[in-house]
């Protein structure tokens with residue numbers, strides 16, 4: 293590619309480096325919702341919004357938002373957003389990239405004195421990761437009008453409720469419902485995010501268009517056998533709960549390999565009593581199943597549970613399942629997908645489509661307005677890790693694609 297880098301790209305990369313220094317844990321990137329680091333991040337990012345000529349405000353949920361007006365003031369807005377909170381010991385780009393890319397798009401439009409037939413609203417959500425409180429997507433749900441006030445009673449590990457943390461931050465928890473956007477005021481929602489997976493790197497493409505955000509179902513499984521002496525109970529007489537779970541883990545893997553797009557993970561196993569000379573009598577394990585759509589997820593869950601029951605019955609152990617978190621698939625809007633494809637092709641790249649296995653702020657917007665996501669290649673597919681890495685060239689391609697997208701986006705095509 294001979295196109296020179298956009299002026300906004302280098303600045304965005306420098307800002308991502310600067311934002312990475314704002315942390316609750318020195319030496320690591322840890323920025324939890326409503327923490328001291330969140331406050332400092334709000335100050336830093338708001339300063340960049342002002343440098344870009346915007347007038348940022350912080351809402352009752354702790355989101356920063358600012359509007360770049362369209363051809364006339366007060367037009368419905370395209371929201372470009374992501375989050376500035378992080379997991380513990382995070383990387384630089386998860387979330388932050390999408391916020392600062394939104395800002396860079398606006399800066400580039402302002403530099404060229406371009407006004408669009410809609411406003412652009414850039415938002416930095418305060419809580420996507422859900423690390424501090426039991427709930428997640430607090431910021432995006434508030435803006436999308438899907439905030440559940442019962443989340444305010446959730447407590448962090450020090451026993452502080454979200455309600456008290458918001459108040460201590462100088463925010464009014466009871467005003468959160470009022471930050472919701474009205475359907476007619478929003479044209480659509482766009483989020484740039486690192487892929488957090490290896491698909492784009494393997495395809496040698498910088499950008500991918502997200503087709504949908506995966507359907508998820510989680511369980512906690514408890515397998516009960518019979519504990520006994522590791523020396524005196526002959527193999528034929530055992531009901532070893534851990535040996536049964538070993539077969540179950542492989543059954544999960546086998547069933548998830550049944551079709552493309554399915555994933556199944558056993559992430560935690562605890563065997564009791566947990567001694568070197570005792571046959572495990574009881575084992576608890578977690579199960580995380582995801583699929584591109586709800587029908588595929590229901591089918592995967594049915595196959596996995598049948599396989600687990602078969603192992604339990606054959607081995608004479610009992611299986612108890614507790615259903616946990618469940619999230620329906622969130623499809624990205626077809627018109628946003630095709631507008632992103634046109635934008636990517638205009639840069640000479642392939643409009644690769646892929647599924648998001650991870651949840652994102654974008655999910656909260658699906659019912660409010662047409663929603664779409666763009667994924668950026670990240671090194672080794674690594675995320676939630678200080679080794680997260682992207683290239684400046686890829687970041688520049690992403691900004692160019694986002695600019696091409698906003699320049700050609702027809703709001704009428706989205707509402708039709």
Ligand SMILES: [Zn+2]
Pocket residue numbers: 375386387420485
């Ligand atoms: Zn993220």
